[in-house]
Amino acid sequence: MAVSREDKYExxxxxAIEAFAEVGYHSCQVSKIARIAGVADGTIYLYFKNKEDILIRLFTERMGDFIQLIRSKMESCQDTRSRLRAIVHTHLTHMENNRALATVTQVELRQPNSSLYSAIAVPLREYFRLVxxxxEEGIKQNEIIPSLNVRVARQMVFGTIDRATTDWIFARSERSLSKETDCMLKLFSGALGLPKE
Amino acid sequence: MAVSREDKYExxxxxAIEAFAEVGYHSCQVSKIARIAGVADGTIYLYFKNKEDILIRLFTERMGDFIQLIRSKMESCQDTRSRLRAIVHTHLTHMENNRALATVTQVELRQPNSSLYSAIAVPLREYFRLVxxxxEEGIKQNEIIPSLNVRVARQMVFGTIDRATTDWIFARSERSLSKETDCMLKLFSGALGLPKE
Amino acid sequence: MAVSREDKYExxxxxAIEAFAEVGYHSCQVSKIARIAGVADGTIYLYFKNKEDILIRLFTERMGDFIQLIRSKMESCQDTRSRLRAIVHTHLTHMENNRALATVTQVELRQPNSSLYSAIAVPLREYFRLVxxxxEEGIKQNEIIPSLNVRVARQMVFGTIDRATTDWIFARSERSLSKETDCMLKLFSGALGLPKE
Amino acid sequence: MAVSREDKYExxxxxAIEAFAEVGYHSCQVSKIARIAGVADGTIYLYFKNKEDILIRLFTERMGDFIQLIRSKMESCQDTRSRLRAIVHTHLTHMENNRALATVTQVELRQPNSSLYSAIAVPLREYFRLVxxxxEEGIKQNEIIPSLNVRVARQMVFGTIDRATTDWIFARSERSLSKETDCMLKLFSGALGLPKE
DNA sequence: AATGAATGAGCCTTCATTCAT
DNA sequence: GATGAATGAAGGCTCATTCAT
Known part of the structure; x- marks a missing residue:
């Protein structure tokens, strides 16, 4: 069976995820991506405008999927604690299952002054907004102490998850990342003043 | 008086900090650094082995200074809360006062598989160790609840500060970064179970 | 009725004439020709060996037709003056009516060291020979002064027509090209010593 | 003695003239020019913006010199015949002595829709204007019949010289080009109605 | 030590051509 | 015959690094 157009794009x-994860975006040659994908160099340009376009689409598409995944996991949650758990657990599990993507995400997410940044900014801001x-809902429901700064609280939640992921990537050990969900949640509970379980 | 060797190195x-902050390490030409420094391209190679060496030394030296600064600020602290406050406040203030350095640090800190990573790892691990x-001292002194995972707690402290800094860099607004010290400390207090002030 | 093989070739x-005229042979992609012709890229290779072959056939066929046209116009001419007039007028009118072809002819006629040159040379030499x-016939009939160099005289006739055509192409104005027939003929009459009308 | 900056540019x-003449602009690799010039590929880009810039500067500078040469030769001329002779003879001699330049000029002078064309247009128009x-001066001095179209007359003069040059280039024979000055002048005399010598 | 012109390896991208359908 | 997705060779240009001055 022939490889369909969709398949080739994917x-x-x-x-690209594998290649970028291995050597980083800037050090990665387009021909390396082509080799791994099993296509000719020129084929890449039938599907992507240029090298940067690969990176941009990678972020927007995969992060879009990721955010959808988190939203779907949160649907059945009744309280703030379980929502936070859904975020943390889904995030850590997803990174654990997609180590290469995680590597690229952690590394290349932060380029200054590039068209890349503005492309990434959209899904990232959507994630921040979700947290x-x-x-905010927790505050409204009296589950979270009202006096805290919502942005800083979000920076804590995302920053902690993000840092744990980066540490896990660089540690290269086999230790589980998602197992840290409970530790993290306990810290967040205390920080946000969530009621005892 | 002629510019001394020390001066030219600095x-x-x-x-390099200014140039890297503006366009990123990979997009920055050595000649741009030379132009800003007011020296010839070739002169750079009298002081640095190559382009990457500039980045490595930049991290190790400036982060070394930074860690020294934090240590000195912490010397007079008597309890865990004030020690944490010293870390958070010194970190945020330092980044605020050295925005270009902050930009480089946040952006370029995470290159995979490069000699860069191992060079950065040393001062970064020292900072992690310090936190x-x-x-650990807080737990020993019964100021922090003992059941938490120290590494994850450190990931929270560093991750939150780090994320707040990144947000501040990309926001490009004039809002103060160091003013968030108290918000952050309140969260950490709750998370770690620090006694009421 | 389906498009016949002949039609598709034409x-x-x-x-190709349209495309070459617009952007020049070298800057013209084969896919552009295919798009204008309304066929697939690959189809072109069913009718032509390669890109250069299109240009070669274009010249040989269209110039062959052109020379036939001039010959037929000259058949009814009784004297040198009317023969020259037939050449000049037919040439200018033909270029005026086929501006795109004229553009290609004027521009691409002169590639050094290519198989193109030798392909063009044949019809071009035939045209030169005709002039x-x-x-020569004019000299034999005592209509043209015998002392002139026939080749140089031909270079004058062709060169003048050719230059006028090039100027007209680049002028992009709406001025008529064929209207210059009489001016040109008057010059040629004086140059060649044709008898008064 | 070191090669000065000026020298390297020249x-x-x-x-480039040699290389373009041999294989044509489009088929000529920048590395070929570098090899002939005895410099590294990158050195070219210290002196020229890009490949097209080489061609543009080549035309503007060398044609500027050429027009200056013709002007200087014409200064001592007292009548139209000797002025025309100066133009024809200087043009033919110059091309004969600079065969490679002539080849490039004849071939590459006519690219449609490129920034090249507008760059060439200026010196070329200056030459046309000179002729x-x-x-016009000849008409004013009653040396040339007044009824002719000046533009077409100029097209004849330039077109004839230009065509003779092209023929000479493609002939590749050792026959002299400049020796045709007199033939050509005799034709022009008759065409323009110049008084007998 | 300092310079900056010169180097040349390296890479992204294009596009004429092919060939499985 | 017709298609057009796929190919991969080729080349213009960049820029980190060198070295003669």
Whole structure:
């Protein structure tokens, strides 16, 4: 069976994730992506405008999926604690299951002054917004102490998860990342003043 | 008086911080650093092995200074809360006062598989160790609840500060970063179970 | 009725003339010709060996037709003056009516060291020969002064027409090209010593 | 003695003329020019913006010099015949002595829709203007019949010279080009109605 | 030590051509 | 015959690094 057009696009994207994770975006040659994807160099340009376009689409598409995943996991949650748990656990599990993507995300997410930044900014801000909504709702429901700064609280939640992920990537050990969900949640509970379980 | 060897070295390093902050390490040409530093391209190679060496030395030296600064600020602290406050406040203030350095630090800190990573790892781990020591001491002194995972707690402290800094850099607004010290400390107090003030 | 093989061949040739005229042979992509002709890229290679072959056939066929046209116009001419007039007028009118072809002809006629040159050389030399025959016949009939160099005289006739055509193409104005027939003929009459009308 | 900056610029220009003449602008690799000039590929880009810039500067500078040469040769001329002779003879001699330049000029002078065309247009128009001035002055001095179209007359003068040059280039024979000055002048005399010598 | 012109390896991208359908 | 997705060779240009002055 021939490889369909859809498949090829995805294969190039997957190859790019693997390649970027291994050597970083800037040190990665387009021909390396092509080799991993099993296509010719020129084929890449049938699906992507240029090298940067690969990175941009990678972020927007995969992060879009990721945020959808988190939203769906949160639907059945009744209280703030379980919503936070859904975020933390889904995030850590997803990174654990997609280590290469995690590596790229952690590393390349922060380029200054590039068209890349503005492309990334949209899904990232959407994620931030989602976390802040959970916090705001928690305050409204009297589950979270009202006096805290919502943005800083969100920075704590995301920053902690993000840092744990980065540490896990660089540690290269086999230790589980998602197992840290409970530790993290306990800290967040105390910080936000969530009621005892 | 002629510019001494020391001065020229520092001037190149400062120029590099400015240049890297503006366009990013990979997009920055050595000649740009030379122009900002007011020296010839070739002169850079009298002081640095190559382009990457500039970045490595930049991190190790400036982060070394930074850690020294934090240690000195912490010397007079008697309890865990004030030690944490010293860390948070010194970190945020330092980044606020050295925005270009902050930009480089936040952006370029995470290159995979490069000799850069191992160079950065040393001072970064020292900083992590410092935070973890404060937490461990807090547990020993019964100021922090003992059941938490020290590493995850450190990831929270550093991750939150780090994320707040990144947000502040990309926000490009004039809002103060160091003013968030108290918000952050309140969260950490709750998370770690610090006694009421 | 389906488009016949003949038709498709001609359509590609016409498309090539249009495309080459617009952007020049070297800057013209084969896919552009295909798009204008309304065929797939690959189809072109069913009718032409390669890109250069399109240009070669374009010249040989269209110039062959052009020379036939001039010959037929000259058949009814009784004297040198009317023969020259036929050449000049037919040439200018033809270029005026086929501006795109004229553009390609004027521009691409002169590539050094290519298989293109030798392909063009044949019809071009035939045209030159035709002009020189008119001159030689004029000398034999005592209509043209015998002391002139036939080749140089032909260079004058062709060069003048050719230059006027090039100027007209680049002028992009709406001024008529064929209207210059009489001016040109008057110059040629004086140069060649044709008898008064 | 070191090669001065000026020299290197000229050497690259000369190398480009030779290389373009041999294989044509489009088929000529920048590395070929570099090899002939005896410099590294990158050095070219210290002196020229890009490949097209080489061609543009080549035309503007060398044609500027050429027009100056013709002007200087014409200064001592007292009548129209000697002015025309100066133009024809200087043009033919110059092309004969600079065959490679002539080849490039004849071939690459006519690219449509490129920034090249507008760059060439200026010196070329200046040359046309010079020829037309000679004709206009001749009419004013009653040396040339007044009824002719000046533009077409100029097209004849330039077109004939240009065509003779092209023929000479493609002939590749050792026959002299400049020796045709007199043939050509005799034709022009008759065409323009110049008084007998 | 300082310079900056010169180097040349390296890479992204294009596009003529092919070939499985 | 017709298609157009896929190919991959080729080349213009950049820029970190060198070295003669």
């Amino acid at each position: 294969r190039i994207l997957d190859a 802040e909504e959970v916090i | 001037r190149i390093l400062d120029a 973890e020591e404060v937490i | 359509r590609i040739l016409d498309a 020189e025959e008119v001159i | 050497r690259i220009l000369d190398a 037309e001035e000679v004709i």
